[in-house]
Amino acid sequence: MIARRSLLMFAGLFVLFTIxxxxxxxxxxxxxxxxxxxxxLIALGLNIQWGYGGLFNFGIMGMLMLGGAxxxxxxxxxxxxxxxxxxxLMLGKALMAFLAGFLLVWAxxxxxxIGIKGRWKxxxxxIAWIVAYIVYRSQIDPAAAYIETAGGGWVGGLGLHPxxxxxxxxxxxxxxxxxxxxxCLGLRTDYLAIATxxxxxxxxxxxxxxxxxxxxxxxxxxxxWPTPIPQDLQAQGVSISDSFIYARLGFxxxxxxxxxxxxxxxQRAYGGPWGRMMRAIRDNHIAAGSMGKNVTxxxxxxxxxxxxLMGIGGAMxxxxxxxxxxxxxxxxxHTFLIWVMVIVGGAGNNWGAVFGALLIYIxxxxxxxxSQWLFNNVSNWSTDMGWGAIPEIQSRASQMRVFVLGVxxxxxxxxxxxxxxxxxxxxxx
Amino acid sequence: xxxxxxxxxxVVVAGxxxxxxxxxxxxxxxxIFGILxxxxxxxxxxxxxxAFIAFLLAMAATALGITTPIVPTGFLVLPVAMILAxxxxxxxxxxxxxxxxxxxxxxxxxxxxxxxxxxIIQGAIRLFFGSGTYSxxxxxxxxxxxxxxxxxxxxxxxxxxxPQLLMVLCTxxxxxxxxxxxxxxxxxxxxxxxxxxxxxxxxxxINTKLVVRVTWIIAGSLAAMAGTMLALDxxxxxxxxxxxxxxxxxxxxxxxxGQSYGAIAGGFLIGFAxxxxxxxWSVLLRPIAGALPFExxxxxxxxxxxxxxxxxxxxxxxxxxxxxxxxxxxxxS
Amino acid sequence: MALLDIKDVVGGYGGAPILNGxxxxxxQSDIGVIVGPNGAGKSTTLKAIFGLLKxxxxxxxxxxxxxxxxxxxxxxxxxxxxxxxxxxxxxxMSVEENLEMGAFTRSDDFRPTMEWVYEMFPVLREKRRQxxxxxxxxxxxxxxxxxxxxxxPKLLLxxxxxxxxxxxxxxxxxxxxxKVNKAGVAILMVEQNARQALAFASRGxxxxxxxxxFTGTGQELIADPEVAKSFLGG
Numbered sequence: 001m002i003a004r005r006s007l008l009m010f011a012g013l014f015v016l017f018t019i020x021x022x023x024x025x026x027x028x029x030x031x032x033x034x035x036x037x038x039x040x041l042i043a044l045g046l047n048i049q050w051g052y053g054g055l056f057n058f059g060i061m062g063m064l065m066l067g068g069a070x071x072x073x074x075x076x077x078x079x080x081x082x083x084x085x086x087x088x089l090m091l092g093k094a095l096m097a098f099l100a101g102f103l104l105v106w107a108x109x110x111x112x113x114i115g116i117k118g119r120w121k122x123x124x125x126x127i128a129w130i131v132a133y134i135v136y137r138s139q140i141d142p143a144a145a146y147i148e149t150a151g152g153g154w155v156g157g158l159g160l161h162p163x164x165x166x167x168x169x170x171x172x173x174x175x176x177x178x179x180x181x182x183x184c185l186g187l188r189t190d191y192l193a194i195a196t197x198x199x200x201x202x203x204x205x206x207x208x209x210x211x212x213x214x215x216x217x218x219x220x221x222x223x224x225w226p227t228p229i230p231q232d233l234q235a236q237g238v239s240i241s242d243s244f245i246y247a248r249l250g251f252x253x254x255x256x257x258x259x260x261x262x263x264x265x266x267q268r269a270y271g272g273p274w275g276r277m278m279r280a281i282r283d284n285h286i287a288a289g290s291m292g293k294n295v296t297x298x299x300x301x302x303x304x305x306x307x308x309l310m311g312i313g314g315a316m317x318x319x320x321x322x323x324x325x326x327x328x329x330x331x332x333x334h335t336f337l338i339w340v341m342v343i344v345g346g347a348g349n350n351w352g353a354v355f356g357a358l359l360i361y362i363x364x365x366x367x368x369x370x371s372q373w374l375f376n377n378v379s380n381w382s383t384d385m386g387w388g389a390i391p392e393i394q395s396r397a398s399q400m401r402v403f404v405l406g407v408x409x410x411x412x413x414x415x416x417x418x419x420x421x422x423x424x425x426x427x428x429x
Numbered sequence: 430x431x432x433x434x435x436x437x438x439x440v441v442v443a444g445x446x447x448x449x450x451x452x453x454x455x456x457x458x459x460x461i462f463g464i465l466x467x468x469x470x471x472x473x474x475x476x477x478x479x480a481f482i483a484f485l486l487a488m489a490a491t492a493l494g495i496t497t498p499i500v501p502t503g504f505l506v507l508p509v510a511m512i513l514a515x516x517x518x519x520x521x522x523x524x525x526x527x528x529x530x531x532x533x534x535x536x537x538x539x540x541x542x543x544x545x546x547x548x549i550i551q552g553a554i555r556l557f558f559g560s561g562t563y564s565x566x567x568x569x570x571x572x573x574x575x576x577x578x579x580x581x582x583x584x585x586x587x588x589x590x591x592p593q594l595l596m597v598l599c600t601x602x603x604x605x606x607x608x609x610x611x612x613x614x615x616x617x618x619x620x621x622x623x624x625x626x627x628x629x630x631x632x633x634x635i636n637t638k639l640v641v642r643v644t645w646i647i648a649g650s651l652a653a654m655a656g657t658m659l660a661l662d663x664x665x666x667x668x669x670x671x672x673x674x675x676x677x678x679x680x681x682x683x684x685x686x687g688q689s690y691g692a693i694a695g696g697f698l699i700g701f702a703x704x705x706x707x708x709x710w711s712v713l714l715r716p717i718a719g720a721l722p723f724e725x726x727x728x729x730x731x732x733x734x735x736x737x738x739x740x741x742x743x744x745x746x747x748x749x750x751x752x753x754x755x756x757x758x759x760x761x762s
Numbered sequence: 763m764a765l766l767d768i769k770d771v772v773g774g775y776g777g778a779p780i781l782n783g784x785x786x787x788x789x790q791s792d793i794g795v796i797v798g799p800n801g802a803g804k805s806t807t808l809k810a811i812f813g814l815l816k817x818x819x820x821x822x823x824x825x826x827x828x829x830x831x832x833x834x835x836x837x838x839x840x841x842x843x844x845x846x847x848x849x850x851x852x853x854x855m856s857v858e859e860n861l862e863m864g865a866f867t868r869s870d871d872f873r874p875t876m877e878w879v880y881e882m883f884p885v886l887r888e889k890r891r892q893x894x895x896x897x898x899x900x901x902x903x904x905x906x907x908x909x910x911x912x913x914x915p916k917l918l919l920x921x922x923x924x925x926x927x928x929x930x931x932x933x934x935x936x937x938x939x940x941k942v943n944k945a946g947v948a949i950l951m952v953e954q955n956a957r958q959a960l961a962f963a964s965r966g967x968x969x970x971x972x973x974x975x976f977t978g979t980g981q982e983l984i985a986d987p988e989v990a991k992s993f994l995g996g
Contacts, residue, residue: 403552409545634838634867
């Protein structure tokens with residue numbers, strides 16, 4: 001029954017996309033499709049963390065930013081000026097300082113091995129943190145200042161293939177997720193949510209202000225595509241309008257392939273013993289723990305795995321948009337939106353997550369032109385009535401989608417708390 | 430001596446002002462957490478909304494000529510704004526939270542619901558007001574107060590603005606009023622009882638619905654106060670809210686969720702932490718630069734200014750991990 | 763007309779019913795004691811009276827009015843009070859504030875009642891400004907009972923008042939309960955210390971699997987060899 005319902009849902013979605021495509025034109029709809037499917041991968045990641053693991057990760061934005069930074073670093077052309085300057089050397093020293101600080105803190109935390117315990121250990125650890133921070137800052141500050149002025153402006157990229165960048169995005173997200181998970185996953189659910197929001201804000205502040213690494217608000221562009229860009233096709237004689245369509249479809253194809261592979265792997269795992277164990281932990285982790293399952297390890301696994309997909313998805317989006325702008329990331333667009341996708345689509349069900357991603361993203365994106373159209377009409381009407389036009393329609397209309405998103409969350413929580421394609425709970429016969 | 434005054438202006442005055450805003454906001458968050466047991470993420474937007482209501486009222490008052498030279502119009506209309514905000518808060522609960530509570534929703538569901546409310550309020554504010562910046566001081570001047578220090582060789586004055594002074598006074602009044610309410614009045618004690626043990630409160634015959642309503646009234650009006658204060662100090666923008674929400678949560682958590690006094694302490698702690706972290710210590714060390722074994726750089730701050738808010742986030746994460754019950758041992762699990 | 767009349771009550775927390783037809787009647791002067799093995803539905807009966815769970819069949823009448831499935835805060839003004847077994851004081855509030863909370867539903871001057879409670883439990887007067895959480899188990903139980911008495915109830919429901927108390931305090935608590943009853947408050951309590959409690963019960967009810975097994979005065983039940991064998995440990 002669920003299968004038939006989900007088939008209907010997807011059919012409806014297909015119809016919706018077609019209708020919108022007719023209004024917006026093939027070039028625009030293909031753009032929206034690429035982004036929707038990238039978000040579908042990210043939603044799949046969240047579904048793993050929340051739907052399977054019961055983990056409330058509200059730091060998705062951080063993971064997306066890391067993915068974007070990763071692909072920027074890997075695929076952007078090499079900045080020869082940087083490599084030819086003192087920059088790499090100074091960064092190397094800063095890295096050493098970072099490692100030294102890390103070791104210092106690690107040693108302090110394990111000071112009980114050499115007999116320093118309790119209050120003294122806390123004191124020593126705090127001193128270690130302070131010293132590590134000072135040492136790191138003493139190296140990184142001059143390095144950053146140098147790179148930003150004489151060292152080529154920023155570190156530049158490595159000039160490698162974008163797909164490598166996507167993979168690195170997954171790896172980077174996994175690494176950070178591992179650290180975050182190790183320290184945070186013991187928190188109860190709503191605290192974990194708040195902690196992850198805080199951590200993603202810290203990541204955002206860092207990436208936005210480290211001009212030497214990411215160019216910060218100056219942004220990095222153009223970032224290359226793994227598939228031919230429209231301009232390449234135009235060079236081969238394709239018409240301008242067609243080139244956009246075909247190029248984007250090419251990118252879309254790659255995204256769908258990656259999504260399909262991830263989807264298949266996750267579905268397989270979900271159906272097997274690993275998935276059953278995960279669900280047992282999610283539903284009653286106290287019982288599962290008493291049965292000998294290493295709950296914390298499993299939760300960490302899930303957290304990292306979900307983050308990998310988020311990192312790859314974030315990297316894909318940045319590659320597609322061809323620009324990395326740390327200042328443009330916002331929790332609304334990059335965390336809450338995905339949560340709505342999974343809640344509305346159906347938590348615990350991978351098809352639901354993908355469905356939710358496509359539906360919510362398209363709704364999110366057409367709210368803007370739709371409300372502009374609405375505002376324009378109301379404005380014309382009010383002008384006719386002698387009240388004058390509505391000012392700033394452009395920016396106000398784009399805010400409408402924030403409002404709509406809030407309404408969607410509210411309605412979903414009230415009337416369909418398990419989502420439109422909810423989890424299929426198999427009854428073991 | 431001049432350097433000390435510089436320190437005083439930039440750390441003490443700024444810390445007290447910021448701390449007051451955080452404290453008043455954090456009280457609302459902590460009360461809601463203690464009595465309704467969920468993290469009310471929409472508090473920041475309730476603050477923004479309160480500030481915009483005050484702004485509209487102030488414009489109306491100015492247009493009607495109801496102004497005085499003693500206080501900025503923003504403060505004049507504050508009580509009315511607070512009352513309106515209280516009503517809106519009650520409406521929010523009735524429309525969004527109470528139905529979920531009745532169904533026995535988990536705290537996390539309520540958190541997500543409050544995120545929905547955040548988005549609705551933010552969207553609505555931007556729809557009406559656009560995304561520009563507004564100021565309470567378009568028609569009147571912000572009065573600066575300079576207090577000269579009667580010591581030799583001192584050229585700097587202690588500076589603060591009149592709104593800042595009024596803000597601190599308002600905070601003190603609000604805190605005192607809250608204190609008396611919670612310790613002397615029957616309803617206030619009933620609130621504490623419900624935060625302590627909701628089941629026992631109900632069994633004792635306490636009208637829990639009434640307590641919930643009073644909680645929203647207090648939280649809503651304090652949010653309006655905090656938001657207006659912030660807008661009077663800086664300026665009014667639709668996203669006033671989001672930058673404030675996490676530091677306020679940090680303050681509430683540091684002080685112990687559910688503990689009003691803890692929230693106040695937490696607010697000032699976070700406020701001072703921020704001002705101390707971005708303060709340029711080299712200014713203070715300049716007089717003794719000669720005696721130092723190293724060269725004094727031009728700026729010596731714990732974190733660069735851009736990371737001011739990050740300080741609050743770091744404190745939030747550290748407290749959540751290290752001591753989630755906060756200093757005053759509030760609720761944890 | 764009995765003060766409290768429970769007829770054929772069936773109820774539970776939502777799944778299978780825990781009470782399967784319980785009958786019980788208490789007069790104003792009674793000390794009623796409910797005993798029985800674990801899971802018999804003793805505490806559940808008290809909670810059913812106080813509206814803390816759903817009664818699906820049967821009726822509970824107080825002074826002639828049906829009260830089953832009422833909200834707890836409506837029952838306190840009627841003259842019922844409940845002392846839960848656990849978490850029965852406001853730990854962060856002072857002893858005196860705890861008592862004040864018991865009087866929340868009253869609109870008149872409750873200070874005479876507070877005096878009466880302090881007379882009954884002198885140690886509370888000593889510690890009136892201390893947070894209730896700092897008191898010992900026995901003292902906390904007194905605070906809990908004091909709080910319940912502040913609303914001047916006609917019927918006091920007690921859920922295992924002697925649980926977790928040292929033997930000295932158990933005796934003291936039972937003595938206080940008798941004193942309270944002599945002052946005009948009907949008592950209905952659930953107890954694990956069956957023998958001790960039944961010793962001064964004017965009505966005893968033995969429950970098992972949600973149904974009545976034996977009913978009689980306390981002395982009768984203690985003397986009954988069948989009851990003694992099954993429920994009082996011989």
